[in-house]
Amino acid sequence: MAARLCSISAATRRLLRGPELRAGNVAAAAVGRFYSKDNEGSWFRSLFVHKVDPRKDAHSTLLSKKETSNLYKIQFHNVKPECLDAYNSLTEAVLPKLHLDEDYPCSLVGNWNTWYGEQDQAVHLWRFSGGYPALMDCMNKLKNNKEYLEFRKERSQMLLSRRNQMLLEFSFWNEPQPRAGPNIYELRTYKLKPGTMIEWGNNWARAIKYRQENQEAVGGFFSQIGELYVVHHLWVPLVRHMESRIMIPLKISPLQ
Numbered sequence: 001m002a003a004r005l006c007s008i009s010a011a012t013r014r015l016l017r018g019p020e021l022r023a024g025n026v027a028a029a030a031v032g033r034f035y036s037k038d039n040e041g042s043w044f045r046s047l048f049v050h051k052v053d054p055r056k057d058a059h060s061t062l063l064s065k066k067e068t069s070n071l072y073k074i075q076f077h078n079v080k081p082e083c084l085d086a087y088n089s090l091t092e093a094v095l096p097k098l099h100l101d102e103d104y105p106c107s108l109v110g111n112w113n114t115w116y117g118e119q120d121q122a123v124h125l126w127r128f129s130g131g132y133p134a135l136m137d138c139m140n141k142l143k144n145n146k147e148y149l150e151f152r153k154e155r156s157q158m159l160l161s162r163r164n165q166m167l168l169e170f171s172f173w174n175e176p177q178p179r180a181g182p183n184i185y186e187l188r189t190y191k192l193k194p195g196t197m198i199e200w201g202n203n204w205a206r207a208i209k210y211r212q213e214n215q216e217a218v219g220g221f222f223s224q225i226g227e228l229y230v231v232h233h234l235w236v237p238l239v240r241h242m243e244s245r246i247m248i249p250l251k252i253s254p255l256q
Contacts, residue, residue, distance in 0.1 A: 069129070069130055069131040070127055070128065070129055070131070070168075070169060070175075071127075071128040071130075071131045071132060071134065071135055071166060071167070071168065071224070072109070072125060072126065072127055072128070072166070072167040072168070072169065072221055073125070073126045073128065073135070073164055073165070073166055073167070074123065074124070074125050074126075074164065074165050074167055074221070074232065075122075075123065075124040075125075075126070075162065075163075075164050076121060076122075076123055076162065076163050076164075077121065077122040077123075077124070077159055077162045078118070078120065078121050078159065078160040078161045078162065079120050079121065079122060079158055079159060079160065080120070080158055080159070080160055081119075081120045083157075083158035084113070084120055084122075086158060087122065087155065087158045087159075088113070088122070088250060088251075090151065090154060090155060090158075091111065091122070091124075091155075091250070091252070092250065092251055092252045094147065094148065094151045095108060095111070095124070095252060096108070096252050097147075098148070099252075103141070104138050104141060104142075105128060105129055105130050105134035105137055105138055106126050106127065106128050106129075106134070106135075106138045107126070107127050107129070108124070108125075108126060108127075108252065108253070108254055109125040109126065109127050109176050109219075109254065109255065110123075110124075110125045110176065110185070110234075110249065110253045110254060110255035111123070111124050111125075111249065111250040111252055111253040112124075112185060112187075112247035112248060112249055112250060112253065113247065113248055113250065114246070114247050115184070115246045115247060115248050116246035117246060122250075123187065123247060125176070125234075127176075135166075163226075164226060165223050165225070165226040165227065165230065166223070166224045166225035166226060167221035167222065167223055167224060167232065168221065168222060168224050169219060169220065169221050170201060170204070170205075170220040170221065170222065171205075172201070172204065172205040172208055172220075173208065173217060173219055173220035174217065174218075174219070175219070176218050176219040176234065176255065178254040178255060179215070179236075179255060181249060181255075182248075182249070183236045183249065183255070184236070184246060184247070184248060185218065185234060185235065185236060185246070185247045185248075185249065185255065186234070186235045186236075186246055186247070187232060187233070187234055187235075187247060188232070188233040188235070189230065189231070189232050189233075190230070190231045190232075190233075191227075191229060191230055191231075192229040192230070192231060193229070194228075194229055196229075197222065197229060197231075200231065201222075204220070208220075215236065216235050216236055217233075217235060218234040218235055218236060218255065219232075219233075219234040220232070220233050220234070221234075
């Protein structure tokens with residue numbers, strides 16, 4: 001055992017080019033060396049790891065209206081070009097019944113065909129008074145509505161594709177209200193960088209008062225289910241402001 005300790009001591013002395021070390025000092029040096037490396041690694045990692053206190057409130061809580069519990073659904077239906085007239089006639093026959101039936105906690109806000117932008121497209125905006133419970137109640141009832149199920153089956157033969165988004169309304173926009181027509185509507189859609197929704201809302205809350213001339217501003221929404229960080233602005237634009245999707249209301253649309 002002594003010879004082994006002597007050999008370790010000799011090897012260590014040759015490596016360190018210093019005076020002879022005892023076995024205990026060799027162990028201490030090794031521990032110190034590894035401890036130093038650990039400290040160095042921790043210090044190096046600290047340059048890249050920053051502690052950030054998470055927000056306790058989601059942007060949906062900070063930006064949506066507190067006095068209402070409305071949830072909105074926007075539907076985009078891309079219709080076969082040869083079926084657009086038949087599609088419009090079908091929706092005009094069925095959708096108003098859901099709007100008027102008090103047993104369904106949903107109402108039509110607006111229905112449009114695109115005139116400028118993506119062609120042969122229908123856009124529908126629904127309001128669910130009562131939030132997600134109202135949405136689930138409505139969906140469960142529609143599963144047993146034979147007329148609506150037949151409507152969906154017939155409609156599916158006319159569509160190329162469709163997509164939905166669940167939306168909340170910005171607190172600083174007026175709630176969409178029926179208006180006299182005829183009007184042309186503009187739907188502007190923005191995809192935000194993650195984490196910038198609060199900043200977007202704060203800026204628009206200050207700017208919206210300058211866009212209330214002639215009741216231009218109809219509604220402002222942000223996505224809650226589906227593709228996130230998406231904002232929709234609905235306007236009745238002056239000609240000089242037309243920049244995005246331009247839509248003409250259907251006969252059944254409350255927003256004329």
